[in-house]
Amino acid sequence: MKLSRTLLLVFVISAILQFQAQTDEAVIKDIYKTSLTNGNSYQWLDYLSNQIGGRLSGSYNAELAVNYTKTELEKLGLTKVWLQPVMVPKWVRGAKEYAYIESSEGKTTTVNICALGGSVATPGIGVKAEVVEVKSFEELATLGEANIKGKIVFYNRPMQADLIQTFQAYGGCVNQRYKGAVEAAKYGATGVIVRSMNLRLDDLPHTGSMTYEDLPNDKRIPSAAISTNDAELLSSMLKLDTGAKFYFRQHCKQLKDVQSYNVIGEIKGSEYPDEIITVGGHLDSWDLGDGSHDDGAGVVQSMEVLRLFKVLNITPKRTIRVVLFMNEENGLRGGKKYAEEAKTKGENHIFALESDAGGFTPRGFSFDCNDANFNQVLSWKPLFKPYLIHYFEKGGSGADVGPLKSETNVLAGLRPDSQRYFDHHHASNDTFDAVNKRELELGAATMTALVYLYDTYGVNPISNPSTLKD
Structure with a gap:
């Protein structure tokens, strides 16, 4: 009798896990389909690059970018959108x-x-x-x-x-x-x-x-x-x-520091609102081009993560937050300010993902985490195989999310194909025409899929299915 109950329990758990895996496959398929057929990342990047242009920290264009992205996030119907003040350096080229x-x-x-x-x-x-x-x-x-x-x-x-x-x-x-x-x-x-x-x-x-x-x-x-x-x-x-x-x-000339802002929006979690998942890129850029790859791509991909959650009616269990960081290029003031306030408020950032390596074809992610959490993410790798996402390695995450690091959380960086990235990096040809629409949208979908999985399962490794709390 005891053996029969054990076998029944194993069968039930196996059925639950199989059902969840099928659900994950279906949700991720919808994420990619929607990003590729009804995405908004390329449209946002078009405006950011061609209507605003280079967004040097402390510049008028940086101010325009803050106002534009805040307005666009407000249109998504998020739980909350706000600006986080941060003093930034103001250097002008002349x-x-x-x-x-x-x-x-x-x-x-x-x-x-x-x-x-x-x-x-x-x-x-x-x-x-x-x-x-x-x-x-x-x-x-x-x-x-x-x-x-x-x-x-x-x-x-x-x-x-x-x-x-x-x-x-x-x-x-x-x-x-x-x-x-x-x-x-x-x-x-x-x-x-x-x-x-x-x-x-x-x-x-x-x-x-x-x-x-x-x-x-x-x-x-x-x-x-x-x-x-x-x-x-x-x-x-x-x-x-x-x-x-x-x-x-x-x-060129270095002027006095000026006030700027991180742009932040979030969807409040329905079950674990105090567990925060952050996704972001940096809103500032150098002034020679329009900053489409570095890091307009990361900005709009991060915004698209929250938009896809809303469009697909995915109600997150945990709080999903987008942060558009200011002053990554010449000071990292935005990333440091965000982490400082998060610590002061006692916020629990369980996972943070940054896109700051260009808008080229996504290959995977690098992870800054302990072995247990890395093994967890490796178990998700088959879900990404149909989308040719194969790179899951330990490594760095991103400069802006780096200050959030703790012993228990997971930091990650999107890793697109990088062979052409430094042809454009910090140069006058970092422009909108150098970004491929489909590649950009694939990156946004890949980020959204990973955020979805972390929202579904949290950062605790699934070592014993019977203890799974979600």
């Missing part, structure tokens, strides 16, 4: 930069540069000096002040082309952009030129953030990025003509 290489014979060749975000301006007449080419800070230190003082340091370490993970290649050389000026100033350099973080050869300079750390204002030197084609040209000319000089002029 007039277009200008640069040329001058041979020892006095012949000049114009090249393409752009100021790095946070850089000081050159003197009004610009800076012209001999050039020292290096590929690392160690090489810089070896040369020392005797070989660097009064010269322009040219950092020319390229992204490593044989790395399939392009973000790994980016991480392998981005320190020369971020800290290049600080390191060069130690040895009396008069300026810094950095090879753009780009895997292909083209004429587009790529901007990005840089720091002076605690360097006094009078010791700060101007820092600019040079296109990869022109970096190759400059390197070649220096090998042939050691007396060649470089000239550049830029007019």
